[in-house]
Amino acid sequence: MSGGELREGVATPSPQAMAIAHQRPKSSYVGCSKISDYEILGKLGEGTFGEVYRARSKKTGAVVALKKIIMHNEKDGFPITALREIKLLKLLSHKNVLQLEDMAVEHPPRAGNGKRTRPIMYMVTPYMDHDLSGLLDNPSVKFTEPQIKCYMLQLLEGVRYLHANHILHRDMKAANLLINNKGILQIADFGLARHYEGEVPKPGRGGGEARREYTSLVVTRWYRPPELLMQLKQYTTAIDMWGVGCVFGEMLVGKPILAGSSDANQLDIIFDLCGNPTDENMPGWRSLPGAEGLQPRTRHANLSHRFSQYGAGAVSLLKELLKLDWRARVNAIDALQHPYFRTAPYPSAPGDLPTFEESHEFDRRKFQDRRNALPPAPKGGTVGRGVIDGTGPNSGFNNGDGYGRSGVSGGRFPRNRGPPPDNERVPAWHRERGLPPRPPPPAADYSNGWEPAGDHAEASFRDRDRPAVRGRGGAVVGRPDVDTYIPSYDRDAPRRDDRHRPPREDWEDRRHDWANRRRGEFDERSRNSRTRSRSRSPIRERERDRERDPYRR
Numbered sequence: 001m002s003g004g005e006l007r008e009g010v011a012t013p014s015p016q017a018m019a020i021a022h023q024r025p026k027s028s029y030v031g032c033s034k035i036s037d038y039e040i041l042g043k044l045g046e047g048t049f050g051e052v053y054r055a056r057s058k059k060t061g062a063v064v065a066l067k068k069i070i071m072h073n074e075k076d077g078f079p080i081t082a083l084r085e086i087k088l089l090k091l092l093s094h095k096n097v098l099q100l101e102d103m104a105v106e107h108p109p110r111a112g113n114g115k116r117t118r119p120i121m122y123m124v125t126p127y128m129d130h131d132l133s134g135l136l137d138n139p140s141v142k143f144t145e146p147q148i149k150c151y152m153l154q155l156l157e158g159v160r161y162l163h164a165n166h167i168l169h170r171d172m173k174a175a176n177l178l179i180n181n182k183g184i185l186q187i188a189d190f191g192l193a194r195h196y197e198g199e200v201p202k203p204g205r206g207g208g209e210a211r212r213e214y215t216s217l218v219v220t221r222w223y224r225p226p227e228l229l230m231q232l233k234q235y236t237t238a239i240d241m242w243g244v245g246c247v248f249g250e251m252l253v254g255k256p257i258l259a260g261s262s263d264a265n266q267l268d269i270i271f272d273l274c275g276n277p278t279d280e281n282m283p284g285w286r287s288l289p290g291a292e293g294l295q296p297r298t299r300h301a302n303l304s305h306r307f308s309q310y311g312a313g314a315v316s317l318l319k320e321l322l323k324l325d326w327r328a329r330v331n332a333i334d335a336l337q338h339p340y341f342r343t344a345p346y347p348s349a350p351g352d353l354p355t356f357e358e359s360h361e362f363d364r365r366k367f368q369d370r371r372n373a374l375p376p377a378p379k380g381g382t383v384g385r386g387v388i389d390g391t392g393p394n395s396g397f398n399n400g401d402g403y404g405r406s407g408v409s410g411g412r413f414p415r416n417r418g419p420p421p422d423n424e425r426v427p428a429w430h431r432e433r434g435l436p437p438r439p440p441p442p443a444a445d446y447s448n449g450w451e452p453a454g455d456h457a458e459a460s461f462r463d464r465d466r467p468a469v470r471g472r473g474g475a476v477v478g479r480p481d482v483d484t485y486i487p488s489y490d491r492d493a494p495r496r497d498d499r500h501r502p503p504r505e506d507w508e509d510r511r512h513d514w515a516n517r518r519r520g521e522f523d524e525r526s527r528n529s530r531t532r533s534r535s536r537s538p539i540r541e542r543e544r545d546r547e548r549d550p551y552r553r
């Protein structure tokens with residue numbers, strides 16, 4: 001009974017045998033283009049899920065991106081994550097959401113032993129010149145306030161569309177926002193997205209009511225909201241809005257604003273920014289599974305202080321997006337009405353934005369070469385090199401103002417914000433306006449439902465050496481060493497965001513959380529798989545090999 005298992009006397013073929021038995025003849029790929037319909041122009045990137053190429057359609061002449069669907073585990077056949085992404089993208093049509101235009105199939109020649117090889121599938125989307133994180137990595141790119149407003153409006157339009165159509169993106173981050181040289185921003189990468197069964201957002205009513213539970217192990221760490229870090233499962237569209245807030249802050253500052261080095265540290269730096277959770281600012285937080293045993297020290301939010309240089313309007317919108325209480329967090333419909341967008345300087349029209357040299361994963365090496373001229377940046381930052389000085393994760397961050405400007409070894413420039421040395425990368429605002437910091441924009445009326453800046457500043461100190469704390473179900477929530485995604489900051493390391501993203505190979509398991517939870521074993525399984533994936537996963541091994549070999553990047 002080789003290759004099969006015996007169940008109640010009936011032989012079940014192995015998945016591999018099933019896949020071979022059901023291999024489709026070439027002629028059955030109806031509705032798909034052939035890969036030979038495209039001329040490959042170069043490689044753009046390599047995710048955990050697929051390689052991405054730039055190509056030209058021989059039929060239309062259009063330049064497109066081809067995302068190759070990698071079969072990590074051949075015997076399981078076509079990855080469920082890819083199927084979900086394709087299914088969702090086929091349903092969606094919005095100017096700020098990346099459109100799936102075609103699928104292309106490649107039939108590789110038979111193997112040397114005469115065996116048939118599996119066809120390779122490609123997703124075909126319009127070519128976009130940049131992803132936002134690549135663009136922000138480019139030291140010659142300077143974002144203006146009208147430009148940030150323009151991108152934010154487009155991002156919010158895209159998110160409003162997704163949420164209105166019951167889609168949770170669940171991996172909102174700068175690397176998944178593609179921008180072309182016509183100034184159009186599109187939300188991409190729906191590999192973690194899913195249908196949302198709750199009520200959709202309505203004006204003035206936040207993220208909607210959740211109707212069921214989902215896995216909380218989603219969203220790249222730096223963009224993960226506090227309720228997910230505390231393992232809320234009945235979450236709403238508000239999880240994507242937190243990510244929008246992180247991206248907004250990143251555009252203002254020029255680098256990720258909440259670059260936690262572990263899940264525990266992530267929560268800690270969120271509390272530094274937004275204040276520690278209380279019954280007022282995050283009602284019910286104590287009863288979240290991941291909050292049990294958490295004893296965050298008292299601290300006031302310092303968001304207003306940290307972002308004061310970007311003006312009262314930006315601070316006000318950021319505070320609405322980065323609310324600890326997911327029920328009170330602004331939804332996309334309301335964020336689009338925020339006075340920030342109706343105050344001078346007004347948003348640019350997309351067509352008026354400057355064009356930039358391409359910036360994708362594979363272009364970043366050239367930016368990294370330029371960045372190597374910079375002084376070291378704190379671990380957790382994205383520009384410059386990490387400080388390997390033995391002071392622990394996020395070392396520069398811990399002493400500074402939250403953006404790596406510590407005034408000591410990890411800082412980009414000192415807190416007094418005097419002019420940075422010529423060779424340093426300067427956050428977008430400073431680059432644009434020059435120093436000293438720009439004055440606040442003309443006073444706007446934020447009294448109409450929007451709170452003006454009013455937090456107390458607080459010098460941050462992070463208790464990174466907290467002992468382990470166990471949450472409900474025994475989950476360790478307060479110790480950095482159980483977290484799977486420890487970033488590496490050498491120049492040959494993989495893309496910044498992916499180092500903090502749950503590995504795809506585990507997500508399929510996590511997506512079956514409904515069934516797993518019914519068996520009461522989800523928390524245990526997912527925790528184990530996260531820990532295991534770092535050390536044993538063959539994909540991680542391959543990635544590590546690739547990191548070691550700079551020529552493969």
Ligand SMILES: Nc1ncnc2c1ncn2[C@@H]1O[C@H](COP(=O)(O)OP(=O)(O)OP(=O)(O)O)[C@@H](O)[C@H]1O
Pocket residue numbers: 044045046047048049050051052064065067098125126127128129130131175176178188189191359360361498504
């Ligand atoms: N349509 C496109 N145009 C230009 N570049 C693209 C396009 N789609 C993807 N890319 C580039 O390829 C990279 C990886 O794409 P994507 O995030 O969709 O793949 P992924 O396998 O899901 O990656 P990951 O798992 O790392 O998020 C993007 O960050 C971007 O730089």
